[in-house]
Amino acid sequence: MNNGIAIQVVNLTKHYGELLAVDHIGFTVRKGEFFGFLGPNGAGKTTTLRMLTGVIRADEGIASILEYKAGSLKAKQVTGVVPEMANAYGDLSGWDNLMLMAELYGIPASLARERSTSLMQEIGLYHRKDSLVKTYSKGMKQRLTLCLALISDPEVLFLDEPTSGLDVQSARMIKDMLQGLNARGKTIFLTTHDMEEANQLCDRVAIINEGKLVAVDAPEKLRMAVSGMHSVEVSFDNIVNPQALANIPGVNTVKKLGDKWRLYTTDPGELVASLTNYSTSNGLKIISLNTLSPSLEDAFMALTEKREKDA
Amino acid sequence: MPDIATILQQARRSLAIARKDMRIYYAKGPVIIFGVLFPVFLFLSFTIGRQLSIDFMIPGLLGMILFFTATSVSPIVIPWEAQARTLERLMSCPVRIETIIVGDILASFAFGAGISLVPIILGLFLGITISSPFIFALAVILAALCFASLGTVFSIPPTNMPSTVNMIASVVKFPVVFISGIFIPLNELPAWGQAVAYISPLTYFTDIARYSIQGQGHLPIAVDILALLGFTTLFLAAAMKLHQRTMPRRI
Numbered sequence: 282m283n284n285g286i287a288i289q290v291v292n293l294t295k296h297y298g299e300l301l302a303v304d305h306i307g308f309t310v311r312k313g314e315f316f317g318f319l320g321p322n323g324a325g326k327t328t329t330l331r332m333l334t335g336v337i338r339a340d341e342g343i344a345s346i347l348e349y350k351a352g353s354l355k356a357k358q359v360t361g362v363v364p365e366m367a368n369a370y371g372d373l374s375g376w377d378n379l380m381l382m383a384e385l386y387g388i389p390a391s392l393a394r395e396r397s398t399s400l401m402q403e404i405g406l407y408h409r410k411d412s413l414v415k416t417y418s419k420g421m422k423q424r425l426t427l428c429l430a431l432i433s434d435p436e437v438l439f440l441d442e443p444t445s446g447l448d449v450q451s452a453r454m455i456k457d458m459l460q461g462l463n464a465r466g467k468t469i470f471l472t473t474h475d476m477e478e479a480n481q482l483c484d485r486v487a488i489i490n491e492g493k494l495v496a497v498d499a500p501e502k503l504r505m506a507v508s509g510m511h512s513v514e515v516s517f518d519n520i521v522n523p524q525a526l527a528n529i530p531g532v533n534t535v536k537k538l539g540d541k542w543r544l545y546t547t548d549p550g551e552l553v554a555s556l557t558n559y560s561t562s563n564g565l566k567i568i569s570l571n572t573l574s575p576s577l578e579d580a581f582m583a584l585t586e587k588r589e590k591d592a
Numbered sequence: 593m594p595d596i597a598t599i600l601q602q603a604r605r606s607l608a609i610a611r612k613d614m615r616i617y618y619a620k621g622p623v624i625i626f627g628v629l630f631p632v633f634l635f636l637s638f639t640i641g642r643q644l645s646i647d648f649m650i651p652g653l654l655g656m657i658l659f660f661t662a663t664s665v666s667p668i669v670i671p672w673e674a675q676a677r678t679l680e681r682l683m684s685c686p687v688r689i690e691t692i693i694v695g696d697i698l699a700s701f702a703f704g705a706g707i708s709l710v711p712i713i714l715g716l717f718l719g720i721t722i723s724s725p726f727i728f729a730l731a732v733i734l735a736a737l738c739f740a741s742l743g744t745v746f747s748i749p750p751t752n753m754p755s756t757v758n759m760i761a762s763v764v765k766f767p768v769v770f771i772s773g774i775f776i777p778l779n780e781l782p783a784w785g786q787a788v789a790y791i792s793p794l795t796y797f798t799d800i801a802r803y804s805i806q807g808q809g810h811l812p813i814a815v816d817i818l819a820l821l822g823f824t825t826l827f828l829a830a831a832m833k834l835h836q837r838t839m840p841r842r843i
Contacts, residue, residue, distance in 0.1 A: 334684045337840045354598070357686040364684070368677040372616045384608035385685040387601060429681070 287312045287437050287468035288333065292342035295328050302328045304492040305342065310470060310485075312347075312436075315463045317483035317500075318472040319581060325492040326472040327365055330441050333470070334362045346437055358386065361430030365441040368426065371415030375406055375425050378414060379432055386433035393432065400428040404454060420451030427455055437468045444478060456482060476578040486577075490585040503580040510575035510583060511549045515556055516541040518566040525563075529555045541569070602691045609687070609695025610702070617665050617672070618703060622758055627664025628707060631656040638775050650715035651801035652774040654732075657711050659772075659794050662704025662736045663765060666743030667757045669696045670835070674752040674842035689839055690832050693744050697828075700740035708732055720805050727813060728804035734820045735797035741827035742793070748831065750838040773798045778810040793823035 288310035295303040303325040310316040320326045331337045333344050335352030349356035369378045376397060383393030401407040404424045414422060423443060430438060440459070444452035459482060463469050473479055479486050480500045487497040496503060526542055527535045531552045534545040546552045549572040560567050575583075594602070617623055635656050639649055670692075673679040682692055712732075722728050746761040771785070772794035778786060789795045796816040803809030809816065 331680075331843065336680055336683045336843055354686045354688070357684065360684075362681075362684040364677070364680050366677045368681045370612070370616060370678055371676065373612070377615075381608060381612050382685070385605050385682075385687055387605070387686075 290344045293339050294341035306494045308497050313466045315469045315484045317479035317486035319486050320489040324489045360437045361435035363426050363430045363440040363443050369414045374411050376410040382429045382432045420448050440471045480577045495584045500577050504575045510579040512543050512545045512573045513552050514543050514571045516568045605687045606691045606695040610698035613699030623664045627661045631660035646718045647806045651805050654711045655798040658708040661707040662739035663743040665703050666696045666700035666740050667746040667761050668754040670747045671752050671754045671757050697740045700743050701736045704736040722804050731800040738793050738820050738824040744831040745827050748834045750841040768792045796820050
């Protein structure tokens with residue numbers, strides 16, 4: 282039985298003509314889990330989300346939401362969706378958009394008014410509740426879209442890059458709200474290409490590339506699974522030759538990051554000693570020096586590049 | 593087959609969609625231009641200067657207005673919403689595609705039936721009498737539903753451009769007006785003209801309107817009513833079936 286499972290995906294596949302957009306993917310999301318779905322643009326994230334929310338039909342495979350077939354009325358009734366593009370009705374006020382969604386989810390009017398007031402106050406839109414949505418800023422529209430998804434108090438929330446292109450304040454507000462919802466036991470499925478966002482928010486992430494699932498694991502485990510991606514970030518008081526840095530024993534790759542250098546290695550301890558020797562022998566002074574574990578971005582790059590090489 | 597509770601639930605949600613359409617789309621430019629202004633001017637251009645009685649003109653004007661208004665809202669809602677990306681929101685809500693279609697049809701039906709009161713009241717003011725008001729009212733309701741359903745057939749091709757759908761609709765609507773007994777009574781048409789007229793649902797409504805206002809129609813009333821029912825069923829079935837295929841392709 283699916284007890285404890287919020288989302289189950291088996292062999293899900295979608296073609297767009299010749300293009301295989303989603304290629305026989307499978308994963309499960311537990312109830313109450315914050316699940317990230319990571320991938321570069323065009324990897325198949327939105328197509329997968331649209332199949333799970335019943336907007337488009339899969340060509341093969343099955344997916345279920347809380348044991349209901351994805352796309353069925355029952356599955357849609359227990360889910361809330363924040364699509365990639367803010368899509369409230371511009372010719373209606375924020376409040377009227379919420380009332381419309383409440384009607385479409387069969388929520389009694391008095392409860393709808395109570396929830397709408399509370400949601401709009403929480404997300405800082407209440408003072409503009411009667412303004413037409415077309416007069417809202419992008420951040421306000423996206424915050425309203427989150428309210429629209431929450432009006433039915435759904436058990437499972439799907440979000441497609443909800444903070445993409447938003448101002449810092451709106452993005453922060455949305456992330457805080459998502460963390461609060463997750464803390465209250467809601468299952469959250471978030472697609473993003475922002476590694477830092479996934480790292481901050483998600484219990485587990487799936488990485489999708491060119492329609493195929495590359496990995497599914499906790500962000501920390503994915504980072505640790507990438508060998509050879511440790512690095513040392515160093516800055517000197519003077520200009521250095523990148524070739525000279527690359528020639529230091531133990532350095533695999535050199536990257537310039539502003540006024541700093543990031544040196545990738547398999548043995549950060551030995552590299553720190555070598556860097557000290559290098560600076561002494563070249564009359565340089567080390568201004569800052571940090572050892573870094575692989576980031577989720579490093580893991581993502583390593584995993585997606587490995588897949589491309591294997592292909 | 594959905595159970596009664598689901599059907600009632602979806603019917604309520606169709607009404608919510610219809611109310612939303614009324615608030616957003618009734619005042620849109622293409623609806624006012626193609627739905628209201630166009631039929632009035634087209635009718636005037638064909639009637640001014642001709643010696644026609646009010647009893648002849650009002651059924652024609654009513655047919656024109658009802659046909660254009662009831663087919664003005666339903667074709668543009670889906671492409672408009674696909675373009676504005678609100679269709680994806682509707683499709684992710686717990687509503688069936690049929691529920692969305694029925695909502696759009698109801699909004700278009702109400703627009704057509706509501707605006708058609710204008711030529712009826714104008715006619716009554718000018719002295720026409722309606723001999724069988726019940727049949728006449730039934731015909732207006734049935735025809736508004738039929739034409740609103742036809743409107744959703746126009747929007748089946750998965751384009752997200754309302755102007756393209758309006759173009760498709762115009763290609764059908766203009767010839768239909770000329771073959772439906774609006775400007776020339778059916779009994780004055782040659783046999784081939786009458787044969788062509790019978791493929792237009794507007795013919796049957798105009799015939800009932802002429803029967804109710806002029807006192808005589810060309811066909812038996814039962815045939816007119818059954819034909820309107822048949823066309824409505826056909827358009828509804830085609831819209832329900834084919835939008836299932838094309839709606840996901842708009843996203």
